[in-house]
Amino acid sequence: MLTLVDLHTGDTITLAILDSLEIRDPYTLLAVHTGGELAAHGPTGGATAADSHAATLALDSTTLAATRPTPLHDPAATALPTTCWVDLPTDLAAALRPALDDARTAVLVLLDRTGGRLAAVGPFPTHATALGYQPHRYDGPGPDGRHITGTVWLHPDHGPWLRELANHAQPVWCTNWNHLAAEWIAPRLGLPATWQHVPVHAGGIRFGHQSKLSPLYAWTARRPLAVLDDEFGGKDPFAADQRTADGAPTLLRPVNPYHGLRRADIDAVLTWLRQL
Incomplete structure (x- = not known):
């Protein structure tokens, strides 16, 4: 826990600091924009926390088309379970591309264009490790x-x-x-x-x-x-x-x-x- 104090007014606020690498139920919020850009936001603890970020994204972006909370698969595991995959319309799967402003995310999105599905893996400690560096x-x-x-x-x-x-x-x-x-x-x-x-x-x-x-x-x-x-x-x-x-x-x-x-x-x- 971290408590911040305003020295002039005496007001305080206490925050819970959560290490993203220790989230027990990690989720990411996938955001699709009108131009086909796919961004991953998070990680967060649970689907509800991920979904709550959608309203903030909508206020900050005029191109946001859709969002979806998606569970994160442990990157240390060697195989993806069937439950990790999210089905997509085939035309959407063919049109999606990475959003450049999402470059520092610690989440890796696996896109199966032929099968019309995607899965999210993470969290990773850095963007570089997510890309395999x-x-x-x-x-x-x-x-x-x-x-x-x-x-x-x-x-x-x-x-x-x-x-x-x-x-x-x-x-x-x-x-x-x-x-x-x-x-x-x-x-x-x-x-x-x-x-x-x-x-x-x-x-x-x-x-x-x-x-x-x-x-x-x-x-x-x-x-x-x-x-x-x-x-x-x-x-x-x-x-x-x-x-x-x-x-x-x-x-x-x-x-x-x-x-x-x-x-x-x-x-x-x-x-x-x-x-x-």
Whole structure:
């Protein structure tokens, strides 16, 4: 219990602090918006608590179409019981997509489009763990040369996906990590330490362009180039189109920064390579 006291008036309020990871009957409130966005709110203790949040959502959003309290399945369990699945109309199941403003949720929604159903799993301690990322402790020089310590989240699926790309193209690192990408990140993803890196001093958008692209274009010269990155400038697509028109096919594939690299990103590059 936590009691808050207003020092000027003497008014007090007592709150019960509930650890979301220790909820005995965890539920999430699924919210569907008119554009097909699906958001998960919670976790909460029980269906009634989850359902009570619907009125607040309706006041805050003009696009809310429907809500439904949904039980959370324990992520430590290896199989989903039949009772965890919620039936959906097939047209709704086909139209649903993640809401970007739901990126920090600790709930993972499994959507079976073919079967017209969904299930919710959680709670997870972080958004990264819900997506399958694993923490790696880093203690060494940072991109600017100063010593840093912290956690780097890496996804075990990314290594095999990138090795698959390497069967069709030459992968190179182009990141502020520079040589540390091959020396530190690569072995933790099961990637060879021999992949080259294009030296960059800083990333970010400057004058409408991702600053990493300039040294990458110079290194690539006239060869076809596909770039996977979570940040491009407003002028970058036009520059890529111009490179393509000048005989250097260029693909800029934006990676959703809230979810990181996904299989659809890899498939998009593979499809583009086959069309060259």
